[in-house]
Amino acid sequence: MDRFSLSGRIWHHVWRTCIIQCCPAHNKFGMLQKNFLSEINFYRKVHGSGPLTLDHYLTTIAQNVASTSASIGKWSYFDKNNNGVNYATVNEKESPLLINKWYKESKNYNYNTLFEKSKFLHFTNLVWKHTLAVGIGIAQKNSDLYICLKFFPEGSQSFKFQQNVGKPKYSFMNSRNFFKS
Numbered sequence: 001m002d003r004f005s006l007s008g009r010i011w012h013h014v015w016r017t018c019i020i021q022c023c024p025a026h027n028k029f030g031m032l033q034k035n036f037l038s039e040i041n042f043y044r045k046v047h048g049s050g051p052l053t054l055d056h057y058l059t060t061i062a063q064n065v066a067s068t069s070a071s072i073g074k075w076s077y078f079d080k081n082n083n084g085v086n087y088a089t090v091n092e093k094e095s096p097l098l099i100n101k102w103y104k105e106s107k108n109y110n111y112n113t114l115f116e117k118s119k120f121l122h123f124t125n126l127v128w129k130h131t132l133a134v135g136i137g138i139a140q141k142n143s144d145l146y147i148c149l150k151f152f153p154e155g156s157q158s159f160k161f162q163q164n165v166g167k168p169k170y171s172f173m174n175s176r177n178f179f180k181s
Helices: 006-015 026-046 056-072 092-108 121-127
Strands: 085-091 133-141 144-152
Touching: 006 026, 006 092, 026 092, 026 121, 026 133, 056 085, 056 133, 056 144, 085 092, 085 121, 092 121, 092 144
Parallel strands: none
Antiparallel strands: 085 144, 133 144
16 A cells, blocks of 8 residues: 555555454454544545544445345345445455545546546545445455445435535645644
């Protein structure tokens, strides 16, 4: 992971205690959930969005989606509109990289856009300004984790990108005090 980018510094800050021996499945994925939320909130801070709270009801929905999908071995999300949902299947050992991977979709994002495009929807869901809460569901099948994040209010809505996805307020160069509250 690159230490000379702000996203790399955020990743190392969040995951520093897990790098050597962190089992994602420990405590029913509790540490993974906690670190995902922390990492998301740092990325939101970069873009001027407030922190998300972990919502029990949304987590139940996300967990049901992840568990059902893991049990059948493929994603089965039945909502016609996937706004406000990020999901992926990743190898357990690579799971700490997932949020950073989604955040890196910001390279594809045009801050003047009006319409959604699949190449940056994970990113925009992470930093969407009007989103207040997230649910995080994680289920395992063999060495793969099925990870589902459900955001509310849902993000990535056409014609609302400019007011909900702020340009970065921090960069690697001006991030000296970034991690101080």
